[in-house]
Amino acid sequence: MNMLKGVTIGQHYPADSVIHKMDARFKIVMILLYVIALFMAAGPISYGLMIVFAISVIICSKIPLKFIIRGLRPILWIVGFTLILHTFSTQEGDLVWQWSRFSVYNGGILRGVMMGLRLILLISITSLLTLTTTPIDLTDGLEALLKPFKKIGLPAHELAMMMTIALRFVPTLIEEADKIIKAQTARGADFEEGGLIARGKSMLPILVPLFISAFRRADDLAMAMEARCYRGGENRTKMKELKSGVRDYLGVISLSLLMAIMMYFRFSKLDSWTALL
Amino acid sequence: MSILLEDVHLTYSPGTPFSADALREINLKITPNQIVAVIGHTGSGKSTLVQVMAGLQRPSSGRVLMDDFELYKKNSDRRLLRRKVGMAFQYPEHQLFEETVEKELSFGLQKQGRSIDEVHLQIRKAMGFTQLTEDMLGRSPFELSGGQMRRLAIASVIAMEPDYLILDEPTAGLDPAGRDEILAGLQAWQRETKKTVILVSHSMEDVAKLADQILVLANGKLLMSGSTREVFSRGAELQEVGLDVPQMTSLMLALRNKGWDIPPYAMTVEEAYQVICEYLGRVRP
Numbered sequence: 001m002n003m004l005k006g007v008t009i010g011q012h013y014p015a016d017s018v019i020h021k022m023d024a025r026f027k028i029v030m031i032l033l034y035v036i037a038l039f040m041a042a043g044p045i046s047y048g049l050m051i052v053f054a055i056s057v058i059i060c061s062k063i064p065l066k067f068i069i070r071g072l073r074p075i076l077w078i079v080g081f082t083l084i085l086h087t088f089s090t091q092e093g094d095l096v097w098q099w100s101r102f103s104v105y106n107g108g109i110l111r112g113v114m115m116g117l118r119l120i121l122l123i124s125i126t127s128l129l130t131l132t133t134t135p136i137d138l139t140d141g142l143e144a145l146l147k148p149f150k151k152i153g154l155p156a157h158e159l160a161m162m163m164t165i166a167l168r169f170v171p172t173l174i175e176e177a178d179k180i181i182k183a184q185t186a187r188g189a190d191f192e193e194g195g196l197i198a199r200g201k202s203m204l205p206i207l208v209p210l211f212i213s214a215f216r217r218a219d220d221l222a223m224a225m226e227a228r229c230y231r232g233g234e235n236r237t238k239m240k241e242l243k244s245g246v247r248d249y250l251g252v253i254s255l256s257l258l259m260a261i262m263m264y265f266r267f268s269k270l271d272s273w274t275a276l277l
Numbered sequence: 278m279s280i281l282l283e284d285v286h287l288t289y290s291p292g293t294p295f296s297a298d299a300l301r302e303i304n305l306k307i308t309p310n311q312i313v314a315v316i317g318h319t320g321s322g323k324s325t326l327v328q329v330m331a332g333l334q335r336p337s338s339g340r341v342l343m344d345d346f347e348l349y350k351k352n353s354d355r356r357l358l359r360r361k362v363g364m365a366f367q368y369p370e371h372q373l374f375e376e377t378v379e380k381e382l383s384f385g386l387q388k389q390g391r392s393i394d395e396v397h398l399q400i401r402k403a404m405g406f407t408q409l410t411e412d413m414l415g416r417s418p419f420e421l422s423g424g425q426m427r428r429l430a431i432a433s434v435i436a437m438e439p440d441y442l443i444l445d446e447p448t449a450g451l452d453p454a455g456r457d458e459i460l461a462g463l464q465a466w467q468r469e470t471k472k473t474v475i476l477v478s479h480s481m482e483d484v485a486k487l488a489d490q491i492l493v494l495a496n497g498k499l500l501m502s503g504s505t506r507e508v509f510s511r512g513a514e515l516q517e518v519g520l521d522v523p524q525m526t527s528l529m530l531a532l533r534n535k536g537w538d539i540p541p542y543a544m545t546v547e548e549a550y551q552v553i554c555e556y557l558g559r560v561r562p
Contacts, residue, residue, distance in 0.1 A: 014294060067293065182333045183372045186364035186443075187434060188385035190355075205384070208374035 011171060013131040018247060019061035020132045024141025026248035031129050033255040038121055040262035043271035047117060053258060054121050061132050071127050072120060079116040086112030092274070110273055130167065139164040140242055157232045165221070173214060180209050278344050280307040280330055280441065280473075285339035287325060287497075299325040300336065301497045307490070309440070312467055312474045314484040314505075317494030318519050323477045324367070326494060327443050330475065331364040343441070360389060363439030367446045369430035370423065378407075378421075378429060379414040385437045403436035406462045424455035431459065435466060442466075444476040448483065456480075460487055485509065485523040485544040493520070510542040525549040 014020075019027075034053075041050050058068060092107030130138065143160035150156050181191070184205040191202050265271040287300040299322045307313055307330075317323045328334035329341060332348045332355075341348040343361055363385075366372065375381040382403055386396045404411070407428045409421075418429055431447060447463070448456040460483055467474045478484050484491060484505070491508040493501040495518040501508050508515070512522040512530050522530070525543040529552070533541055539556045543549040 064292075179366060180372060182328065183364070183366045183369065185359075186331055186333060186362075186366070187372070188359050188388035188437060190388060205372075205374050209372050212374075213371055 011131065012134055013063050013067065015062040015132075017060060017062040017132070019057065019128070021247070022132075022251060023242050023244040023248045024133050024137040025144050025242055026244060026252055027129055027133060028138075028141050028145060030251050030255045031126060033252070033259050034125055035122065037255070037259040037262040038118060038125075040259065040266050041118070042262075042266040043273045044276060045271040046262050046265050047114065049258070049261065050121055051117070054125055058124070058128065061128060063128070063131055067131075068124050068127065072123055075119065075123050079119050082115045082119060083112040086115055107274070110276055114273060135164050135167045136240075137242070138167065140238065140240075144242060155232075157236070161232055169214075169217065172217070173210070176213055177206065177210055180206050180213075278309050281340075281342040282306075282329070283340040283342070285329060285336045285341065287322075287329065287334070287336045291337065298497055300329070303339070303499050305492060305499055305502055307441075307473065307475065309473045310471045311489035312464070312476070312487050313490045313492065314488035315475065315477045315492045315494065316479075316481070316484060316520060317500075321494040322497040323494055324445050325497075326492075327364070327445055327475060327477055330441070331362050331443050332358045333364065356389075360437070361439060362441040362443065363434040363437050364443040365431045365434045365445065365447060367449055368427075369434075369447075370426035373418045373426060373430055376417060377415050378409065378418055381418050381429060382433050382436050385433060389437060399436045399438065403432040406432040406435055406466060408458065408462075424451055424458070427451065427455070428459060428462070431463075438470070439472070441473045441475060444474070446477050446479065448478070448480070456483070463487070481509075481521045481523045481526075485526070493518075505544070506542055509544065510540070512541060 038050055041047050055065075058065060087104055087108045088102060090108035090111050091103070091105055093105045093110070094107075095103060096106050096109075097104040133141070139160040142163060143156050146154060146156035146159060185191075187205075189202060189205050191199070191206075282303050282305050285300055285303040287298070289295070289297045289299055303326065315323045315327060325334060329336050330343075332341075332343075335349050343358070346357065346361070348358060373381055375384060379400060382400045383396050386399055391399070400414075404414075407425065409425060409429070413421075418426060421429060427447070431444065435442065442463075444463070447459055451459070463474055463476070464487055466472075476487075488505050491501070491503065491505050492499060493508060493515065500518060501511065501514070509522055509526045512526050515522050516527075521527075523544055525546060525548065526541070528549060529539060529541055529543050532539060532553075537556060539552050543552050
């Protein structure tokens with residue numbers, strides 16, 4: 001029954017902080033820069049910087065660290081899997097352990113840890129975006145950023161609208177799934193017993209009603225939008241215009257700097273994980 | 278044999294800005310063989326309370342005992358619990374998923390590990406509640422009308438013959454005819470099996486007609502509990518927390534305010550008629 005708790009992706013966490021007040025457009029750009037920087041990071045110093053940066057942003061956002069960690073729980077098994085895969089498949093550095101065909105090198109462990117860290121940082125910083133930005137601001141920001149691509153036929157407004165709707169319904173569907181799980185439990189369903197196939201089959205009483213309700217909701221929503229004469233795109237005005245200020249420019253500048261540092265470290269080979277071997 | 282709640286508290290999402298107290302200091306006892314109605318304003322904690330009773334929502338603190346069997350204790354036997362209590366949520370027809378009506382009805386029974394003969398017997402019994410004919414057993418539940426789907430979903434819980442049948446607003450969104458059918462079916466089932474039915478309801482008329490005992494919730498606290506008569510005779514207090522009383526009860530209250538010396542309760546039109554005639558006979562002989 002508790003399998004759906006702690007899904008924080010797409011959830012908004014209201015607070016009064018610098019990060020919350022930032023312009024959504026700039027926040028999206030900053031996240032992009034951070035992700036690029038993260039993939040450029042090549043060694044212990046770079047990773048250290050990335051971690052320090054992420055933690056200081058989280059502190060600035062006034063979102064409890066506990067909340068972010070809880071959101072990471074669903075991806076922990078992916079992190080674990082990455083760690084194990086890298087540990088066993090990388091053959092660099094010194095051999096530390098061997099048993100028949102399995103061998104572990106210290107380079108593999110190091111690489112696994114770094115990949116795991118990369119995933120954790122990626123998820124925590126991107127979830128920070130939805131946690132600190134209301135879905136409406138987020139889509140407005142996205143739409144503004146996609147506008148230039150309208151010239152080549154990209155339906156920016158429609159795409160943004162689809163994203164808002166998707167984001168908006170994540171918590172609703174989670175709630176719905178929670179209710180269905182409880183209801184089927186009350187009818188005698190058991191989701192925690194049996195082998196893999198039995199467990200897979202036991203998901204059916206959840207999935208069928210969940211899909212039906214999702215389609216019904218989509219239908220209702222489409223009908224309601226049409227009944228209010230919704231027409232996307234052209235000539236729509238916004239109730240709240242996005243405003244950018246000094247803090248947004250400072251944010252983008254500092255992230256560009258961070259990215260530049262990561263690139264410098266990577267291409268100058270000043271900071272490399274092989275140095276640890 | 279009873280459901281006992283001792284000092285139950287429940288807080289949703291503790292430690293986040295969404296934290297909300299759903300239940301506070303709930304102490305109550307539900308004795309068997311009766312229909313218990315849970316009433317309260319939207320957000321008063323009715324649904325949460327019945328979910329706690331059904332063993333689906335762990336309270337933050339406090340004890341829940343069902344026939345001396347402690348729910349929410351570590352290692353408590355969930356199977357036994359599922360045999361004792363059955364629950365249908367709001368809009369239970371949204372939980373239908375099987376290919377045929379028959380499979381839908383046998384879902385819970387099979388999970389309980391009953392024999393084939395027993396399953397068939399229980400299905401036949403439950404079909405009475407659905408008011409569907411035997412030849413509908415092979416149909417898809419999604420071909421049924423809204424009211425039929427609702428009855429089928431409730432019947433799939435009834436088929437398991439729980440000692441405690443919990444229903445969260447079983448008549449929400451139905452037309453008056455559909456509502457009466459379900460309530461009459463429930464009442465008949467309760468009289469026949471002598472089990473306990475707990476239902477959350479918004480309609481005071483339904484509650485007045487059906488319930489033996491009423492629990493009134495306000496802001497997560499138990500405001501009143503007692504027999505239907507006891508609770509509705511405190512109609513003025515109910516109106517204070519924004520709850521309705523049955524129309525006839527509010528008529529009685531209005532007449533009392535005009536100085537009529539009559540009892541403050543009357544559930545049905547017939548009862549009100551008698552009370553008024555009796556009073557008029559007294560004052561104008």
